[in-house]
Amino acid sequence: MQQVKPLDHLVLILGALFMALPVIVALMSSTHAAIEIHSNGLYLTPGGDGVETYNKVLTARGGFTGDVTGLLMLGNSMIMGIGFAVGKIVLSMTAAYALVYFRFRFATLIFWAIFTTLLLPLEVRIMPSYQVMSTLGLLNSYTGLIVPLLASATGTFFFRQFFKSVPDELLEAARIDGAGPWKFFVDVLVPLSRTMMAAIFIIMFIYGWNQYLWPLIMTTDESFYTLMRGIKSILQVWVGSQIPDYNEAFALAVLAMIPPIIVVVVFQRMFIKGLTESDK
Amino acid sequence: MTLTHPSVSVPRRPFARLMRGLAAIGASEPQKRVQFDRPLTPWLFLAPQLAVVVIFFYWPSVEAVLSSFYIEDPFGFGATFVGMENYSDALTNARYQATAAFTAFFCVVVTALSLGIGLLLAVKADKVIRGAGPYKTVLISVYAIAPPVAGLIGMMIFDQHIGPITELFAFFGHDLRVGVNYWDTAIAVITISVWKQIPYNFIFFLSGLQTVPVSVREAALIDARSGWRRFRDIVLPLLAPTAFFLLIINITYAMFDTFAIFDVVVKDKPANNPMTLVYKVYLDGFKGNDIGGSSAQSVILMVVVAALTVVQFRFLERRVHYG
Numbered sequence: 001m002q003q004v005k006p007l008d009h010l011v012l013i014l015g016a017l018f019m020a021l022p023v024i025v026a027l028m029s030s031t032h033a034a035i036e037i038h039s040n041g042l043y044l045t046p047g048g049d050g051v052e053t054y055n056k057v058l059t060a061r062g063g064f065t066g067d068v069t070g071l072l073m074l075g076n077s078m079i080m081g082i083g084f085a086v087g088k089i090v091l092s093m094t095a096a097y098a099l100v101y102f103r104f105r106f107a108t109l110i111f112w113a114i115f116t117t118l119l120l121p122l123e124v125r126i127m128p129s130y131q132v133m134s135t136l137g138l139l140n141s142y143t144g145l146i147v148p149l150l151a152s153a154t155g156t157f158f159f160r161q162f163f164k165s166v167p168d169e170l171l172e173a174a175r176i177d178g179a180g181p182w183k184f185f186v187d188v189l190v191p192l193s194r195t196m197m198a199a200i201f202i203i204m205f206i207y208g209w210n211q212y213l214w215p216l217i218m219t220t221d222e223s224f225y226t227l228m229r230g231i232k233s234i235l236q237v238w239v240g241s242q243i244p245d246y247n248e249a250f251a252l253a254v255l256a257m258i259p260p261i262i263v264v265v266v267f268q269r270m271f272i273k274g275l276t277e278s279d280k
Numbered sequence: 281m282t283l284t285h286p287s288v289s290v291p292r293r294p295f296a297r298l299m300r301g302l303a304a305i306g307a308s309e310p311q312k313r314v315q316f317d318r319p320l321t322p323w324l325f326l327a328p329q330l331a332v333v334v335i336f337f338y339w340p341s342v343e344a345v346l347s348s349f350y351i352e353d354p355f356g357f358g359a360t361f362v363g364m365e366n367y368s369d370a371l372t373n374a375r376y377q378a379t380a381a382f383t384a385f386f387c388v389v390v391t392a393l394s395l396g397i398g399l400l401l402a403v404k405a406d407k408v409i410r411g412a413g414p415y416k417t418v419l420i421s422v423y424a425i426a427p428p429v430a431g432l433i434g435m436m437i438f439d440q441h442i443g444p445i446t447e448l449f450a451f452f453g454h455d456l457r458v459g460v461n462y463w464d465t466a467i468a469v470i471t472i473s474v475w476k477q478i479p480y481n482f483i484f485f486l487s488g489l490q491t492v493p494v495s496v497r498e499a500a501l502i503d504a505r506s507g508w509r510r511f512r513d514i515v516l517p518l519l520a521p522t523a524f525f526l527l528i529i530n531i532t533y534a535m536f537d538t539f540a541i542f543d544v545v546v547k548d549k550p551a552n553n554p555m556t557l558v559y560k561v562y563l564d565g566f567k568g569n570d571i572g573g574s575s576a577q578s579v580i581l582m583v584v585v586a587a588l589t590v591v592q593f594r595f596l597e598r599r600v601h602y603g
Contacts, residue, residue, distance in 0.1 A: 008404045008408055009404075009408060011401070011404045012401065012404050012405060012408065012415045013415075015415070015419070015478075016414075016418045016419065018475070019418055019419055019478065019479070020422075022430075022437060022475065023421075023422070023425070023433070025433070025437065026433045026436075029436075037442055038442065041442045041443075041444065041447070042437070042442055042443075042444060090328070091328050091329045091332065094329065095325065095326050095328070095329035095330075097325050098321075098322035098325035099322075099326075100312060101316055102315055102318065102322035103316070103317050104318075104319060104322045105319075107322075110326060113338075114330070114333055116337075117333055118589060119582075119585065119589045120337075120341060120586065121585065123536045123558045123561075123562075124344075124536075124558065124561070124578050124581045124585060125337075125340045125341050125343075125344050126561070126562060126565070127344070127562075127565040127566070127574050127575065128340035128341070128343035128344045128347065128575070129336065131340070131343065132335070132336070132339050132340050147332060147336065148336040150332050150336075151332045151333050151335075151337040152337075153329075153333075156329065164312070168313045168314055171312070172314055181316045181318065182321075206423075206424055209426070210425075210426035210427070212426065212427060212539070212540040213539055213540065213543075213562075216543075228426055231432055231544070232543070235432070235435075235544060236547075246442065249432060249436070250436070253429045253432050256428075257426070257429050260424035260425070261421045261424045261425070263424065264420055264423060264424040265417055265420070265421055268416075271420075272420070272487060275484075
């Protein structure tokens with residue numbers, strides 16, 4: 001239909017290079033020894049020290065912080081990503097169901113109470129949130145890491161839009177068949193929402209996995225460190241050391257970005273659908 | 281050929297429209313014809329979300345507003361009510377003003393660059409239908425990278441000993457000292473933030489472009505020979521709603537989501553480094569132990585971001601009405 005000029009490809013290639021080069025540099029440099037990087041700069045070709053570096057980062061205690069291994073942080077990041085995504089889906093689906101399918105007193109008030117949370121990101125109330133967590137004794141716990149982040153109505157908003165697009169006839173038919181609210185939810189709405197749930201899961205998993213500020217202030221106990229928290233630590237250790245562990249820092253960065261990149265690339269179509277439709 | 285998109289028109293009474301928009305999102309819009317009529321069941325379904333919202337949203341938010349009126353004793357022996365003093369202290373403080381000015385500058389630059397580059401790449405990717413897959417995959421995968429990871433990699437690329445960009449600047453005769461020199465740090469933080477945000481804009485612009493009907497594209501091809509005119513007169517107006525939505529998202533991103541990038545690059549050493557307002561809230565609250573002052577700054581930011589979100593809601597209403 002339209003003529004494709006070489007210039008278009010050139011722009012795209014330059015753009016793709018600009019985006020991809022830092023990632024490639026991180027990946028390649030992580031396979032070189034720190035001393036090599038220190039004297040020769042960053043690398044665009046693989047080196048021979050990858051196995052050793054990753055082995056150390058993943059399994060050695062005190063590889064970069066006091067006592068955690070990369071494997072433990074990887075596990076914590078996984079718990080954070082999956083826990084957040086699942087929690088978000090459960091909370092927002094049930095709340096959206098109540099808001100769309102029930103007639104009850106104060107519905108409007110509740111609607112506003114929930115959707116006001118969209119107004120303020122966690123960052124602006126970080127200090128008092130920390131104090132509340134410490135009052136509740138939730139510092140250094142998975143509950144404390146995950147649950148407070150669920151206090152935002154993005155998912156609820158999305159499921160509410162989706163439920164409203166579900167034909168009314170379904171509920172009418174279900175009621176004629178004698179289905180109550182619980183049965184309708186479990187047997188009709190949940191199966192119907194499967195694609196939406198998957199799309200939301202992908203986005204929320206990445207969101208949870210990538211959390212930085214909250215884990216940073218919530219966890220002082222290293223056994224709860226996520227990979228993002230580990231990045232902060234490895235940089236703090238650098239102050240004063242002679243040759244910084246460039247290779248280990250890069251390896252940590254690679255570990256932290258591989259799982260979400262895989263998720264996005266593998267589920268690309270579903271991810272784009274979820275992103276562009278849920279953020280409306 | 282003139283092609284006007286309904287949602288590009290300027291509303292005559294913006295405020296009335298806003299109120300209508302908010303009302304439309306509220307419960308006054310058409311409900312389901314049939315609903316369950318049970319008094320207790322909905323509360324069971326709402327309970328988890330409500331509990332989380334009350335404990336982890338309203339409680340801390342109210343706490344922030346309250347403590348912004350007090351000065352806390354540094355040794356924990358109670359607090360003194362000082363009214364608006366924390367606010368006036370913050371707003372008249374030279375360092376706060378400088379940070380606010382930098383935040384505004386930072387938001388404008390990051391938003392303009394990442395929107396511009398995202399749009400450019402989306403337009404090109406939309407044009408090359410065959411072979412767009414690999415470009416798309418590369419661009420999209422960067423979306424998945426967390427801001428602190430982006431910050432870490434960026435810091436290495438801007439490193440004083442091993443960073444290729446530092447060498448590039450040296451070649452042109454500038455001694456780049458990120459973390460030491462104010463504007464050098466600003467360049468690094470802006471570059472990293474733009475890099476991280478391009479994929480998001482790319483995804484939205486591309487999906488916006490792909491909803492332009494084939495008939496419109498073909499008509500445009502006949503009517504406007506020049507590619508630039510076609511872009512300016514047809515594609516851009518059709519993308520306006522997407523662009524507006526992204527504008528708000530990008531400003532919010534630059535204000536808040538870049539926190540980790542600043543933290544990694546500046547590393548708690550504010551000495552002579554640029555920072556955003558939200559990073560200052562964190563430094564004053566956690567490192568400086570100035571809880572009242574930090575809370576007052578939080579509340580100021582709350583007002584700013586709430587205003588932005590209301591504008592976004594208004595846009596949302598437009599989409600609901602005009603598709």
